[in-house]
Amino acid sequence: MTTSIKRARHMPGWAKLLTVLVVLVVVVLAAVPLLVLGGLKDVFGEETHDRSGPALLKSIQDISRYDAATGNFQVVVDLEKDAKYLPDAIRGTRTLYVGAGTVDAYVDLGKVGENDVTVNEDRTAATLHLPHAALGKPALDPDRSYAVSKQRGLLDRIGDLFSDNPNSEQAVQKLASQHIGEAARESRLTARAESNTTGMLEGLLRSLGFEDVKVTYGDA
Known part of the structure; x- marks a missing residue:
């Protein structure tokens, strides 16, 4: 020791x-x-930077239509593209896509002329003649629309490697919008819009003192 x-x-x-x-x-x-683990989080951590330029006002339009109803639609699109003389494993795509969106039904009050509104002398009765309700363009909701699956042939996979947008879904999105528009035209969305517009105008004019209010629809 x-x-x-x-x-x-x-x-x-x-x-x-x-x-x-x-x-x-x-x-x-x-x-x-300890330092390395902490540093790796900083090195491989993801950061989001929004470098978008400011939005530019291109034009202003006065809106004279009354949006009286909105329809919510969902469609499943099964789009398949095949080559004529090649098997699907070599050339071809098939995409299963769920599209969800809305369609507005509106009455264009800007088309109402002086002859379309009639008021009696006592201002107790009014008659209004309006154009039929119309449908707006289908609007897909990106938060509720998604691709379920996408199958591609070998040549299509190789082509996607050199494509600027290999995951493009424009074709199925366009088809989904078309189907939603067709469903809106087959529904009673415009009739619901006219009914809601009538209720709105009757309530408005009665609050102004009119006792008898009549609203009709049709071409001018």
Whole structure:
């Protein structure tokens, strides 16, 4: 025991320095994993930067239509494109897409002329003749529309590697909009819009003192 203490006391200077360096290396090596793990999160972490330019006002339009009803639609599109002389495994695509969107039904009050509104002398009765309700363009909802599956042939997969937009879904989105528009035309959405417009005008004119309000629809 005494001999070990004496040896430690008479340890050369270079040995003491070496001991200190070894201790420092051990401490650094113990801290490296913590620093590396924290650094990796910073290096591989994702950041989102919005570098879009400011929105530019291109034009202003006065809106004279009354949006009286909105229909919510959903359609499943199964679009398949085949090559005439090649099997599907070589050339061809098939996409299963769920499209959800809305269609507005409106009455264009801007088309109402002076002859379309009749008021009696006592201002107790009014007759209004309005154009039939029309349908707006289908609007797909990107938050509720999605591709269920997409099958591609070998040549199509290779072509996607060199395409600017390999995941383009424009074709199925366009087809989904067409089907939604057709469903809206087959529904009673315009009839609902005319009924809502009639209720709105009757309530408005009665609040102004009119007792008898009649609203009709048809071409001018």
